[in-house]
Amino acid sequence: MVELVIEKSQTFNVVARLAAPSASGGAVIVGAHLDHLGLGGPNSLAPDKVEPHLGADDNASGVAALLEVARTLSAKKDSLSRDVIFIAFSAEEAGVLGSSALVSAKPAWLEGAWAMLNMDMVGRLRLNELSVLGAESAPEWRSLVETACEQSRVKCAASGDGYGPSDHISFYSAGLPVLHFFTGAHNDYHKPSDAPAKLNAAGMAKVAEVVSALAATSKDVKLTYTKFPAPVRGDARSFNASLGTVPNYGGGLPGVKGVLLDDVRPGGGAEKAGMRRGDVIVKLGTYDVGSVEDLMFVLTQAKPGETVTGVVVRDGKRVELEVTFQEGKRR
Numbered sequence: 001m002v003e004l005v006i007e008k009s010q011t012f013n014v015v016a017r018l019a020a021p022s023a024s025g026g027a028v029i030v031g032a033h034l035d036h037l038g039l040g041g042p043n044s045l046a047p048d049k050v051e052p053h054l055g056a057d058d059n060a061s062g063v064a065a066l067l068e069v070a071r072t073l074s075a076k077k078d079s080l081s082r083d084v085i086f087i088a089f090s091a092e093e094a095g096v097l098g099s100s101a102l103v104s105a106k107p108a109w110l111e112g113a114w115a116m117l118n119m120d121m122v123g124r125l126r127l128n129e130l131s132v133l134g135a136e137s138a139p140e141w142r143s144l145v146e147t148a149c150e151q152s153r154v155k156c157a158a159s160g161d162g163y164g165p166s167d168h169i170s171f172y173s174a175g176l177p178v179l180h181f182f183t184g185a186h187n188d189y190h191k192p193s194d195a196p197a198k199l200n201a202a203g204m205a206k207v208a209e210v211v212s213a214l215a216a217t218s219k220d221v222k223l224t225y226t227k228f229p230a231p232v233r234g235d236a237r238s239f240n241a242s243l244g245t246v247p248n249y250g251g252g253l254p255g256v257k258g259v260l261l262d263d264v265r266p267g268g269g270a271e272k273a274g275m276r277r278g279d280v281i282v283k284l285g286t287y288d289v290g291s292v293e294d295l296m297f298v299l300t301q302a303k304p305g306e307t308v309t310g311v312v313v314r315d316g317k318r319v320e321l322e323v324t325f326q327e328g329k330r331r
C-alpha cells in the first residue's frame with residue numbers, strides 16, 4: 001500500500017525594473033533561476049545521496065551574473081533606451097514553473113517586450129567558449145551576438161531555436177525572441193559536487209559583459225521573431241496518434257480542469273482544428289480530458305485520420321471544434 005501526500009508550498013519570483021530615461025523600444029528581460037535541488041530528490045543524478053546539492057553552476061552562477069548585469073547597466077542607465085526587467089525565477093527545476101506562472105500573469109512590461117536573455121549554468125567557461133542557444137529565434141541575433149562576443153573576446157557558438165529546458169522557453173512560447181547563455185555540461189550536473197570552487201569567476205564576468213552589451217542594444221534595433229515547430233516532448237513514449245499540442249506543465253489554468261496549451265505546432269492536428277495558445281482542452285471525442293496524462297491516453301487510443309469533436313475552454317467559454325488526429329511518433 002502506497003500513500004501519496006501532495007505537499008504544497010508558496011515560492012516567489014524576484015523581479016526588478018531598471019527604468020531607462022525615455023524608454024520606448026519595449027523592455028528587455030534578463031533572467032536566471034534561483035532555485036536548485038535542495039537535498040536531492042527526483043531530479044538529482046546522485047539519488048543515493050541525501051545531502052545539500054550546492055548548485056554553484058546550476059544556477060548560482062546565473063544569479064551572480066544577473067546581479068553583475070544589473071550593476072553594470074544601472075551604472076549607465078542614462079544611456080539606455082529600453083527598460084530592463086531583471087528576474088530571478090523560482091521553481092525552474094520543477095519544470096519552469098516560476099517563469100511559466102509569470103508569463104501567464106501577463107505583466108504590463110511583457111507586452112511589446114524586445115527579447116528575453118536567460119543565463120542558466122554560466123559558471124564553467126572552458127577554452128573561452130560560450131554557447132548561445134536560441135540564436136535562431138530571430139535572424140538579427142547572429143550579428144548582434146557576434147559583435148557583443150567579439151567586444152568581450154569570447155568565442156561564441158550561436159545556434160538553436162528557442163525551445164530548451166530552462167526559463168527562456170516560457171518567453172519563446174509567448175512570442176519573444178530569446179537567448180540562453182550556457183557554458184556547457186559537466187559531470188557535477190545535479191550532484192552535490194556542483195561546488196563553488198569549480199566555478200570560473202572571470203568567465204562568469206565575461207558572460208555578464210556579453211549579456212549587458214546585448215541588453216543595452218538601442219531601441220532602433222528590431223528583432224524578427226522566428227517560430228519553430230515545438231519538439232515532441234516525452235519522446236520515450238510512443239503514441240498511435242498526435243495532435244501537435246504543447247501542453248503547459250505549470251499547473252494549467254486555475255479553476256479549469258483540462259490541458260492548457262502553451263502552443264500548437266504549425267501544421268499539426270490541433271492547429272488545423274483551430275486550437276491556439278491559451279485554449280484549455282477539456283474533451284476529445286468521448287473522453288474527458290482533465291490532465292496531460294488523460295491527453296496521452298487519448299493519443300494512445302485514437303487512430304490517425306480519425307475525426308472527433310473536441311471541446312476547449314477559451315476566454316471562459318466552451319468552444320467545439322472538429323479535430324483530426326495525425327500519425328503519431330513510433331519508436
Ligand SMILES: [Zn+2]
Nearest residue numbers: 058059120121
Ligand atoms: Zn538550471
